[in-house]
Amino acid sequence: MTEPERLAKRIAAIVPCSRREAEMYIEGGWVRVDGVVVEQPQFKVQDQRIEIDPAARLTPPEPASMVLHKPAGLSVEAARALIRVENHVDDDPSGIRLLHRHFAKLEPALGLPESASGMLVFSQDWRVKRRLQEDIDRIEQELVVEVSGELKPYGLALLNHGLVLDNYALPPIKVSWQNEKHLRFAMKRVSPETVVRMCAEVGLTVLGMKRLRVGRIPMGRLEPGQWRYLATSDRF
Numbered sequence: 001m002t003e004p005e006r007l008a009k010r011i012a013a014i015v016p017c018s019r020r021e022a023e024m025y026i027e028g029g030w031v032r033v034d035g036v037v038v039e040q041p042q043f044k045v046q047d048q049r050i051e052i053d054p055a056a057r058l059t060p061p062e063p064a065s066m067v068l069h070k071p072a073g074l075s076v077e078a079a080r081a082l083i084r085v086e087n088h089v090d091d092d093p094s095g096i097r098l099l100h101r102h103f104a105k106l107e108p109a110l111g112l113p114e115s116a117s118g119m120l121v122f123s124q125d126w127r128v129k130r131r132l133q134e135d136i137d138r139i140e141q142e143l144v145v146e147v148s149g150e151l152k153p154y155g156l157a158l159l160n161h162g163l164v165l166d167n168y169a170l171p172p173i174k175v176s177w178q179n180e181k182h183l184r185f186a187m188k189r190v191s192p193e194t195v196v197r198m199c200a201e202v203g204l205t206v207l208g209m210k211r212l213r214v215g216r217i218p219m220g221r222l223e224p225g226q227w228r229y230l231a232t233s234d235r236f
Helices: 007-014 019-027 076-080 126-134 155-160 192-201
Strands: 031-033 050-052 066-070 117-123 141-149 172-178 182-187 204-214 225-229
Touching: 007 019, 007 031, 007 050, 066 076, 076 117, 117 126, 126 192, 141 192, 155 192, 182 192, 192 204
Parallel strands: 117 204
Antiparallel strands: 031 050, 066 117, 066 225, 141 182, 141 204, 172 182
């Protein structure tokens, strides 16, 4: 039996490489101990089998961003708990390798009412959070809204442009019927929370709301509770 030592020290001797390079291999998810990926450089090893993925690259892991399909009835904070390994969609098109470090320090980059479902974005990347918080008025959001009630005369035209709430004239947006019970909203500078009040102004009651797209990023075919990575090439 050998004395326990840090995995980073063992990797530095196996490769060989510097201690920092060994840590980068480990933190990048390229190292297996007895067949199990270990991402902690301080992990103690003795006589276990140590393997380094032949495709290993010495690049620091990028901060991760995820798209989640939030079920209705969950707060944004509660929805964050759904981002775990078992809820990762199988056919994630991003090509990003799943690492446990991606689940740490995730913050919501965009809000959504608790009663609504649909696309949420969580990120470790301050650039993504700044884009969706500071520039959100310039990014179009698409929602499908289930409604009941009788639309007032010229109500659809008013939804598109002409409503005044709290002495503020709402900007022009695009609203159309998807079917007899669902309206499609494509809007900038109007929050999902405001949609409920807009519908009430024209005689409609909102029964449900789902966000399908933010900017150029669609939620896609994620089932409620599923998530996928945002690719590094994705732009809102």
